[in-house]
Amino acid sequence: MQRYFIAKEQFENNEVRLLGEDAFHAVRVMRMKAGDTFIASDGEQRVVLASVREASSTEVVAAIAEELPQNSEPSWSVTIAQALPKGDKMELVIQKGTEIGAYSFVPFQSERMIVQYDGKKEAKRLERWGKIAKEAAEQSHRCRVPAVEPVRSWRELVKSIASYDLVLFCYEREGDAAEGVGIRQALNSWSSNRGSDTSAPSVLLMVGPEGGFTEREADEAEAAGAIIVGLGKRILRTETAGIVGLTCLLYEAGEMGGV
Structure with missing residues (x-):
């Protein structure tokens, strides 16, 4: 499943937003549309599964469906x-x-x-x-x-x-x-x-x-x-x-x- 690293400010209430190049990639390359899912991370504390609500090549709005564990990082x-x-x-x-x-x-x-x-x-x-x-x-x-x-x-x-x-x-x-x-x-x-x-x-x-x-x-x-x-x-x-x-x-x- 596609993953995107986004700024903390793009996590708001129960939604995440993909902007700029990420939105373009999601819509034009990955062909995402309403109902499709992706993983979003702030690179520090949060990793979530998100479901697309609205999609354009400049902004993707998605609802947070689930908080995911962070278990892919080496301890060293x-x-x-x-x-x-x-x-x-x-x-x-x-x-x-x-x-x-x-x-x-x-x-x-x-x-x-x-x-x-x-x-x-x-x-x-x-x-x-x-x-x-x-x-x-x-x-x-x-x-x-x-x-x-x-x-x-x-x-x-x-x-x-x-x-x-x-x-x-x-x-x-x-x-x-x-x-x-x-x-x-x-x-x-x-x-x-x-x-x-x-x-x-x-x-x-x-x-x-x-x-x-x-x-x-x-x-x-x-x-x-x-x-x-x-x-x-x-x-x-x-x-x-x-x-x-x-x-x-x-x-x-x-x-x-x-x-």
């Missing part, structure tokens, strides 16, 4: 920190990361970035990335839309490491240590040091650019508290690494259903 809050990749690769990371269960995304600048960062275009990029996150959250029936944060410098990202319960730094080591410590090993070690704390953690997953992280960046991240991990024997593309790392994390957390 995993943020993907992705070094800015070239082209539209960031869009893929956001789309697939949202579908899998990422909590938020932090694009950042790194030494070996191929793309030239242009701060003047950031507002437009963030708007585009936010729209992709919203559409992916609707498609995958998330209860909230992951935030896409403004682009950070490397220094800003390193300073933020202390604010997370666990930080994993994806790094391709050379030679005999090419595989590095795996995510399962890192989680086991981290869990044993937590003692009796069983609360769901906030996790930062750091992914480098096409050229990978530098040794200096790895040293700085580790000194700030990050755990250096490998993602296996094969070299992954930058847009693949975060998706794989996120999937491994949520699998180990028991968040991938019956897989």
Whole structure:
């Protein structure tokens, strides 16, 4: 069933209203008419089943038929920190990361970035990335839309490491240590040091650019508290690494259903 994320102000009494692009999509793309149903969420506290009363390409008015449980969100809050990749690769990371269960995304600048960062275009990029996150959250029936944060410098990202319960730094080591410590090993070690704390953690997953992280960046991240991990024997593309790392994390957390 189609899901829409709408502003809290669009919930009024026992009705919800779809406006703008959402109304156009509902009527022109989904062909909704009176009596059809959809799911609406404010992205925070409410998820409802709504039945269309009136429909036009500019506004859809629907009656709230049922309050629905919010049970599609992972208990672990995993943020993907992705070094800015070239082209539209960031869009893929956001789309697939949202579908899998990422909590938020932090694009950042790194030494070996191929793309030239242009701060003047950031507002437009963030708007585009936010729209992709919203559409992916609707498609995958998330209860909230992951935030896409403004682009950070490397220094800003390193300073933020202390604010997370666990930080994993994806790094391709050379030679005999090419595989590095795996995510399962890192989680086991981290869990044993937590003692009796069983609360769901906030996790930062750091992914480098096409050229990978530098040794200096790895040293700085580790000194700030990050755990250096490998993602296996094969070299992954930058847009693949975060998706794989996120999937491994949520699998180990028991968040991938019956897989």
